[in-house]
Amino acid sequence: MMATRIPLCIPSVGAKEEGAVVAALRSGWVAPAGPQLDEFESCLATVTGRSHAVAVSSGTAALHLALLVQGIGHGDRVAVSTLTFAATVNALHYVGAEPVFIDCDDTGLMDVAVLEAACADSLVTMRPIRAVMPVDLYGRPADYLRIGQIAAAYDAVVISDAAESLGASLGGEPAGSFGEVAALSFNGNKIITTSSGGAVLCSDPETAARVRYLSTQARQPVVHYEHTEVGYNYRLSNLLAALGLAQLERLxxxxxxxxxxxxxxxxxxxxxxxxxxxxxxxxxxxxxxxxxxxxxxxxxxxxxxxxxxxxxxxRPVFKPMHLQPVHEGCDRRYITGRAEELFQTGLAxxxxxxxxxxxxxxxxxxxxxxxxxxxxx
CATH class of the missing domain: 3.90.1150 (Aspartate Aminotransferase, domain 1)
Structure with missing residues (x-):
């Protein structure tokens, strides 16, 4: 087998990124706090049409926090795209939620007709769907207009997995601006990278404050270390935020x-x-x-x-989550076969x-x- 000569997707970093990281390093701000981190979050909020952005250590961490701040927990049922990367559904298991897999349409995005059927069935079974988590597949935003209408009709929140869609738009509105909260990823192969990182986007100041609090070990605002609930070490390093800032200028x-x-x-x-x-x-x-x-x-x-x-x-299109052995036993009633077809026929x-x-x-x-x-x- 010949060595790979044309890779699938590698990051684009150069002198601008190197200079930004070196400047941050020399400034002494090497912890998960600092001026570059503050500026990165401010710029992210602007680019995505949000009031607030909280930068964290990964897209997976962003999804986890997004679920937590929306009150999704043990036993809650969440309608989620089956055609996605593992992180989307893993985050549901972190909080003890139950995935309800929703198949895609011909675009690969969550099928809104199937979603509506799942929500209608939830009324009959008296097992409500508490949240809808669409995925912006390969950079294309889901149909948030219809998804938002359906979710509102069934008293569910929308949590957007926008890990792949920064810089995209839908109806003139930027990706990341949809849903009560949205999650971004800055993994090495994403549109922009911080090496590893992510962000939670929202427009409510109390939600943003809650994300920050949970992402910094849920430390109370006192001189000594005081904790009244479990938190997480999820904040992004200032050094990586400097890299992200340089990348964001090139978006x-x-x-x-x-x-x-x-x-x-x-x-x-x-x-x-x-x-x-x-x-x-x-x-x-x-x-x-x-x-x-x-x-x-x-x-x-x-x-x-x-x-x-x-x-x-x-690389093949994502293997649908309902086919993954780790999710055996999850609700698969809303699988039409379209995601499986794209898995068999799609190639990145x-x-x-x-x-x-x-x-x-x-x-x-x-x-x-x-x-x-x-x-x-």
């Missing part, structure tokens, strides 16, 4: 490049038999996802293996910010050649 540039990747792949691959890209709408195109149809003469898994032999890294293509056009063209050429060969067989 528009990064999103523009990601969208250009998607357009180029879409224009080139639509001419290849059985190939199409998952619709990105106004998403940030964090990952460009190829759908491999039966007309291609192959399947996504075989195509991925062949590309890897040529040094091109790809190389989407690095600094992916050269010639490498992108090489990916297309490799795919076209493999499909041509498969059709001839």
């Amino acid at each position: 528009e540039e990064i999103v523009a490049i990601k969208r250009s990747h998607h357009r180029a792949y879409d224009e080139a691959l639509r001419e290849v038999n059985g190939m199409r890209l998952l619709d990105a709408a106004d998403g940030n195109c964090w990952m460009s996802v190829l759908i491999v149809g039966p007309e291609s003469g192959t399947d996504a898994w075989s195509l991925s293996e062949s590309l890897l032999r040529s040094g091109v890294e790809t 293509l190389p989407s690095s910010t600094e992916l050269p056009p010639e490498d992108r063209s090489q990916v297309v050429a490799e795919i076209a050649a493999l499909i041509d060969e498969a059709v001839k067989v």
